[in-house]
Amino acid sequence: MCRKVQSPIFTTGKLTYMKGSLTLILGVLIALCTHAGTVDTISVYSNAMKKDIRTVIILPSKYKKLSNLPVVYLLHGWSGKYSGWIKESPQLAKTVDEMQIMIVCPDAGFNSWYFDSPVDSSVRYETFITGELVPYIDQHYKSSKHRAFRAIAGLSMGGHGAMFLSIRHKDLFGNAGSMAGGVDIRPFPKNWDLSKKLGDSATHPQNWENYTVINVVDQLKPGELNLIIDCGIGDFFLPVNRAFHRKLLEMKIEHDYTERPGAHNSKYWGSAVDFQLLFFKKAFDKAKAAVVAAK
Template structure:
């Protein structure tokens, strides 16, 4: 009888585990700058209603990925949206956009899309806290570069930013990840590379201008550039959280890291929204 009773109650416990997860939707957004529709995943908390407004956490995928990556690989996001009472938006950034407006290819305007058009669309279609105190952005690899790049350049839009294994200095990688297609070759267009790499944009920051969390595994090929960014931020007295631990450039690391990012962003929202 005991085994039978266990099997009888098992579905109840399974249902209870999912009863308080956020709702995951795939939506079509519009980029007028690129004249195309772009898909995104939007995760709303189970408590979502028209009677309150919610902070929004934008989460960017890496090179070769797409808008489905985070929701597929990190299923805890649905529970986190409900636990923290936040909306999570995972846009599609193309195979290798690097989340910038390309100075050599006018068809690629992903800074305009993510930092302006997408934010406007989300604020129009969801109950959001439509200010920098209610917006944060993070991403992995190419998306880690993108999150810091967009936040540094659009501090009126985002109040916090995070990077997981981010390509925060692209200059050591002139032959990789379609960067030359977005910026021109390093040999022919070195200024483009200097102006569009995160590590050269710290002059845009002042102490407390952004809440920052930077995370990279010690076995990651981006570890050295992240460590250099950390040291430069220290020299400029820019407060930031910096996490390193054993790990490489893979989803095992990022699925673990995203929990720290979510907690960090939740603390930012609670602190800034009260002010």
């Protein structure tokens, strides 16, 4: 179920991401029993791409009584979609209640890699997320509008996207995370239809250099972002994550980096997200303490 939202309407326990036999009544009972937050699916219009973008919103159950909520934008991976996170990590509905945050999961197409394509003008997901989605959320929801209370993270392609967007838009994001992220796309010129978004690596080599996160990180200075990066030791992206980690160390960019048992699959990032959200919650709490101390 998906609806286009002009102003937010919330129903406790409305699990719009489920299909088939799961009814609204069952959803309400689940929420009441587990003290979980609400899950809704909305459509946000992208003027840049002239289409509606489906987006999952996860809110604390006491949302109406809250204000200035920290926001975590969670990005899906290649071949995924907006509903992927809540299906693979159903604990998120409870986590938002425990942490008093909100989570936003936008759709980014089959293989957008979260940038504005230099060869396909119809692919403008950097513009959508940073210039359209974030302003939409801040206008229609009780979200904090300060970068210190805004985070972005993702899995695989979404890990690349989170790093790419946070580094290029430090005015919007104070925190970013990558789970099993494709943080250097250059070793994979024949994979995931990347050439359709960047051009062939042989004829458009500069695009591949300019749009890979391991090079974009050159724009980052120490202390500008709170970063957390993790990857499974059985993941094919492990070598590029290790290289990314080494470069951050050389640049003296503070970050949390973890390798854990696991492969490139939903089992890995379905649990890795818990560690990343805890990292963000600590950053939000620290920022809140700083605001209180400054008063």
